[in-house]
Amino acid sequence: MDSFELNKIMGAILGTCLVLMVTNLTAGAVFSPKKVEKPGFEIAAKEETASGGGAKEAAAPAEPIEKLLQTASVEKGAASAKKCAACHTFEKGGPNRVGPNLYDIVNRDRAVEAGFNYSAAMKAKGGKWTFDELSKFLHNPKGYIPGTAMGFAGLPKDSERADVIDYLRTLAENPAPLPTAAK
Template identity: 70%
Template sequence: MDSFELNKILGAILGTCLILLVTSFTADAIFTPKMPAKPGFEIAVKEEASAGKEAAAAAPAEPIEKLLQTASVEKGQAAAKKCQACHTFAKGDKNGVGPNLYGVVGDHKGEGRGFNFSAAMKGKGGTWTYDDLNAFITNPKGFVPGTAMGFAGIQKDSERADVIAYLRTLSDNPVPLPTASK
């Protein structure tokens, strides 16, 4: 092999290296990553209200009395299936993670039912009125700060009214429906 052949081989190797080097510089210039000012991703989280009255201030948009006039017990029974993960509904059933809800409308808050309620629920006092159930199902932690119930709540007014109408039927003596003011 003469020197001319050797020069062609070395020229081809050097030319290939030069092309690779230029391609690398060009790719770095085109595809340079933009580093964020703060590392990581921002996760959008619904802000919880401060404490006490501000948390309970997230009142439902429409009065429950009006919503209950058009509520569907059948739809409420279907919507209450998500509650069955923790609650039972039949008379005499054992408690689950949460108390049995048979006869809950008009019953005392945080008492009886053979269930160990959280201190926050025991301290709430009073009876479960339609307004209280509506507020609690909307935002359990807002209505009873410190409750052990981990459910986020039902935001849709009509669905909440359907569930409350269904809970009303779970009683030997259902509490009469409130009359709508308008």
């Protein structure tokens, strides 16, 4: 191998390095990354309002439940209640699961199902599960009773909520009468 061959090989290696360096500098100038203000990713999350009476106001449905129950469908409610079946049972004397048994829930005192350990927030709320109370709770459980252990996001659709409440009403030996709609 003579010196001319060695010069050609070294020249090719040097030329390749030069082309790579120029390409790298050009790409760095054209595709320069933006400097971030703070490191990490921003995760977009739905913010809840923290106003004076925010918890109850946030859970308020658009239409009164008395009016919605007049057109509610027990069959649709039974279908929608299947979402609840992962945590609740519906039959008389049924066992408690992650949530309490819901048989005869309408007009029952809150947090009284035997053998179920309710959260402190649910026990402190007190009162009865009236049609209106059920509607507000099912609309946004954590918004209506902050601190509840119920992890369900809620039923934002008024008609679906009314269907479920009408279905729950029928789960009793003596179902509660439908309330009359305010005119």
